[in-house]
Amino acid sequence: MKIExxxxxxxxxxxxxxxxxxEAAIIDPLRETQPYINRLKEDGVQLKYIFExxxxxxxxxGHLDLSHKTGAPIVYGPxxxxxxxxxxxxxxxxxxxxxxxxKVLHTxxxxxxxxxxxxxxxxxxxxxxxxxxxxFLGDVGRPDLAQKGADMTQEELAGLLYDSLYSKILPLDDDITVYPAHGAGSACGKNMQKETVDTLGNQKRTNYALxxxxxxxxIKEVTDGLLPPPAYFGMNVMMNKKGYGSFDEVLAKGLHALVPxxxxxxxxASGALILDVRNNREFARGFIPQSINIGLDGDFAPWVGALIADVNQPILLVTKNGAEEEAVTxxxxxxxDNILGFLDGGFETWMKSGKETDLVNRISAEQFENEIKGKETKIIDIRKESEYNSEHIQEAYNRPLAYINGWIHTLQPEEHFYMHCGSGYRSTMAASILQARGYRNFSEIEGGFNAIASTGISKSNFVCQSKILNKLDKK
Structure with missing residues (x-):
C-alpha cells in the first residue's frame, strides 16, 4: 500500500x-487529469475509485474528466x-x-x-x-458555506460539525495519519497550520476545535472571526455539483494565439477582461491600458477568484512567452473557463505594434522616505488586517486588497496617496484595478512594507494595532 x-x-x-x-484510488483530484493518468500508466495500476x-x-x-477518461466511478458520502x-x-x-x-465516515x-x-x-x-x-491541521472546516442549500444557520452547521468530530473522529486511534484537503493559506479555514500531514493524536492535543x-x-470558537467567503465559492460549488466543460476543451480555446x-x-467586441499575469515589476513598467495584473508568481488562482469573482467573465491573457498553458490551467x-485566447508574443509585441500603453507610478521605498519627511500624507496599507495589526506605519490606513470593491469608492480622486502591501505583489494588483477605474493620483511603493522597514524611517513610526486604532472604519 502506498499513499502520496x-x-x-x-x-x-x-x-x-x-x-x-x-489498484488505485484518487481523492479530491485537481482539474487537470493528465498527470494522474500518466502516473497510473507508469505504476501499471488501474484506477478503481475517485473519492470526493x-x-x-x-x-x-477533476472528478468528471478523470471518470470519463478512466471509467472509474465517482464516490460521494451520504x-x-x-x-x-x-x-x-x-x-x-x-x-x-x-x-x-x-471506509466512509459521514461527517x-x-x-x-x-x-x-x-x-x-x-x-x-x-x-x-x-x-x-x-x-484541518490546527482547525476545522468553516460551517458557513452550506447555509443556502442546507437552509441552516452557521451555528446549526457548527453543531453538526461538533457531533461529527467528537463522535466519529476523536474516538479513532492516535497513531492514524491525518491527510487534510487544505493547508495554511486556504480560505476554507481560519487557523490552519503550515504543515500538511500530522498524526491524529497530535491534533487531539493541539487543535483548538478538538x-x-x-x-x-x-460553536462559539469555530464561528468567531469568520471572514466573508470569496464571491466565487458558490459558483465553484455549482460547477462541482452540476458538471462543467472538459478541461481539454478549455485549454484548446485558451491557447488561441492572437496578434495585437x-x-x-x-x-x-466581447467586453473581455485583459488579465496580465506577468510579475509585478514587469507589469509596473508597462502594460495594456485597462489590464488587471495578478501575477502567476504568487497566490494566483485564489486572487483571481477574489478579485474577478464571476467565473463566466470572458478573459484575454497577457503572459510571458511559454506561460500561456500554465495560466489557462x-x-x-x-x-x-471562458478564456478567449492570449496575446502572441506578449507585451513586447503590443509595444512594437505602436499601440497605446500605460504604467504604474511606482516609487522606491527610499523615495517614499524622502517624500513624506515633514509632510502630512495619506498612506494606504492593503495588507490583511492581521499583518497590519502586527506592525504598520503609524499614519497608514488599513484597506485589505480582498475588499477593494468595497473601499475604492471612498477615495477622493483629487487627493494623492501612497499605497503599499508586504512585497509589491498585491499593491500592483490594486494599482491596476485603481487605474482601470480611473484613479491615478497615487504612488505605489516598490517592495512594500518589507522595503520600507529597511529604510531610515524611524522605528517609532511603526506601531502595533494594540497601540493605535485604525483611522478608518473597516469596510
Missing part, C-alpha cells in the same frame, strides 16, 4: 493518490446529490482497493454531504484519515 499527497501550493490543496495490489470528500467551494475538482452519475455511499460503507479498504458540518475516508491496510489496521474539509469543553463553546489587432478587436482550477 499531491499538494498544490497556489490553492493550498491536497489531492491523494493511493495504490494497493494493482464534498462539493468543493474553492476549486473545481446525502450528496450531484447532477451526474455517481455512487452515493452509505455511512461506514467499505470500498476495496487491492489489498486495502476505505456533516462543513457541508451536509462532507465525508472523511478511513484507510485500512491489508492487516486490518486503520492507517490514515483523509479528512477533507472536516478536519479541545472544547462542550458543544456551545465549540485581433486581441484588441476581441477585447472591444490555473484559471480553470477555480472555474474560470
Amino acid at each position: 499527497q499531491i499538494y498544490t501550493g497556489c490553492l493550498a490543496q491536497g489531492a491523494y493518490y493511493i495504490t494497493s495490489g494493482g 470528500t464534498h462539493f468543493h467551494a474553492d476549486f473545481v475538482s 446525502t450528496a446529490n450531484p447532477e451526474f452519475e455517481a455512487t452515493i455511499a452509505e455511512d461506514e460503507q467499505i470500498f476495496k482497493i487491492g489489498n486495502s479498504t476505505i 456533516p458540518g462543513h457541508t451536509l454531504e462532507s465525508s472523511c475516508y478511513l484507510l485500512i491496510d491489508e492487516n486490518g489496521v486503520e492507517k490514515a484519515l483523509f479528512s477533507g474539509d472536516t478536519l 479541545n472544547q469543553n462542550d458543544k456551545e463553546s465549540f 489587432d485581433q486581441f484588441e478587436e476581441i477585447a472591444e 490555473r484559471l480553470s482550477r477555480v472555474g474560470f
